[in-house]
Amino acid sequence: MVFMAESVSILGGRGMLGSDLADILKQSNYAVQVWDLPDWDITCPGHIERAVKGAAVVVNCAAYTNVDKAEEQADIALAVNATAVGQLGRLAQRHHFFLVHISTDFVFDGQGDQPYQETDTPSPISVYGQSKWQGELALRESACASAILRVEWSYGRHGVNFVTKFLGRARAGSELKVVNDQFGAPTWTADMAKAIECLIRGRHQGLYHFANAGYASRYDVACFIAGRLKLASKIVPCSSGEFPVKARRPANSRFNTAKIQAVLDHPIRSWQDALTEFLALR
Numbered sequence: 001m002v003f004m005a006e007s008v009s010i011l012g013g014r015g016m017l018g019s020d021l022a023d024i025l026k027q028s029n030y031a032v033q034v035w036d037l038p039d040w041d042i043t044c045p046g047h048i049e050r051a052v053k054g055a056a057v058v059v060n061c062a063a064y065t066n067v068d069k070a071e072e073q074a075d076i077a078l079a080v081n082a083t084a085v086g087q088l089g090r091l092a093q094r095h096h097f098f099l100v101h102i103s104t105d106f107v108f109d110g111q112g113d114q115p116y117q118e119t120d121t122p123s124p125i126s127v128y129g130q131s132k133w134q135g136e137l138a139l140r141e142s143a144c145a146s147a148i149l150r151v152e153w154s155y156g157r158h159g160v161n162f163v164t165k166f167l168g169r170a171r172a173g174s175e176l177k178v179v180n181d182q183f184g185a186p187t188w189t190a191d192m193a194k195a196i197e198c199l200i201r202g203r204h205q206g207l208y209h210f211a212n213a214g215y216a217s218r219y220d221v222a223c224f225i226a227g228r229l230k231l232a233s234k235i236v237p238c239s240s241g242e243f244p245v246k247a248r249r250p251a252n253s254r255f256n257t258a259k260i261q262a263v264l265d266h267p268i269r270s271w272q273d274a275l276t277e278f279l280a281l282r
C-alpha cells in the first residue's frame with residue numbers, strides 16, 4: 001500500500017493487462033491515468049508527452065499484439081513496439097519518471113527445453129518478436145530508470161486469449177485438437193499486475209521474466225481446463241504443423257523466474273492455482 005497517491009500513467013491501459021493493472025494499482029491507492037486507442041496513439045510523439053506529463057511512474061502495456069498480422073504489417077508493429085518505446089525511454093531519461101515496459105517470450109526462438117533466464121540472448125523468429133526485441137534495445141539505449149518485464153501466455157478477463165478461445169470452442173461441443181509441442185506457463189494478467197506493483201513500489205530496475213509457476217504444453221492446459229469445468233469435449237493432442245499460421249511461435253516459452261521472485265513480496269503461485277481461481281470467476 002502507498003499512503004500518498006503516487007501518479008501512474010498506464011499506456012495501453014484498456015488492454016488485457018492494462019485493465020487488470022489499473023484495478024490493482026487503484027486498490028493500492030495509486031492515482032491512475034489510463035491512455036489507449038482510439039483517442040490516444042503511442043506512435044504520436046505529442047500523445048506520449050501528454051501521457052507522461054506529471055507522472056511519477058509510467059507503465060507501457062501498449063503494443064501491437066496481433067502476432068500473425070504483424071508479418072504483413074511490420075512497419076506498424078515496429079512503430080508501436082520499437083520506435084515509440086525508444087521515444088518513451090528518452091522522455092523518461094529527460095523527465096525522471098520510472099518506466100516499466102512490458103515485453104514477451106517471443107523475443108526468444110524457443111529452441112531446447114531449458115527455462116530462459118534474463119541473461120539468455122534473444123533471437124526472435126517472427127516480426128512481432130523482432131519488434132518487441134527492438135523495443136527493448138531502444139529502451140536500454142535511452143539509459144532511463146526502467147524495468148523491462150517479459151511475460152508469456154497471458155490470459156485475463158479483458159481480452160481474447162488461449163483460455164477464452166478454448167472455452168468458446170469447447171462449449172460449442174465437438175472434438176478439439178490442441179498442440180502438444182509448445183511449452184510454457186499460462187499466466188493470469190492479475191498476477192502480472194501484482195508483480196508490476198512490486199516493481200513500482202521498490203523501483204526495481206533491470207530485466208525480469210515473470211510467469212505463473214510450473215510448465216505445461218497447450219494440450220496439458222486444455223485438459224486441465226476441461227477437467228476443472230467438467231467439459232464433455234474430447235481433446236486430441238496434435239503438432240503445431242497441423243495448424244499452419246503466418247508467424248512462427250517459439251516451442252519453448254519456459255521462463256526461469258528466480259530473479260523476479262527475489263524482489264516480490266509474495267510467492268509466485270502455480271499456473272494451476274491461478275487458472276483455477278480465474279475459471280471460478282467465469
Ligand SMILES: NC(=O)c1ccc[n+]([C@@H]2O[C@H](COP(=O)([O-])OP(=O)(O)OC[C@H]3O[C@@H](n4cnc5c(N)ncnc54)[C@H](OP(=O)(O)O)[C@@H]3O)[C@@H](O)[C@H]2O)c1
Binds near residue numbers: 017043151153159
Ligand atoms: N497476450 C499475450 O499472450 C502476451 C504474451 C507476452 C507478452 N505480451 C505483452 O504484454 C503487453 C500487454 O499486452 P496485452 O496482453 O494486454 O494485449 P492487448 O490486450 O492487445 O493490449 C495492448 C493494448 O495496446 C493498445 N494499442 C495498440 N496499438 C496502440 C497504439 N498505436 N497506441 C496506443 N495503444 C495501442 C491496444 O489497443 P487495441 O486493442 O485497440 O489495438 C491494447 O489496448 C504487451 O507488451 C504485449 O506485447 C502479451
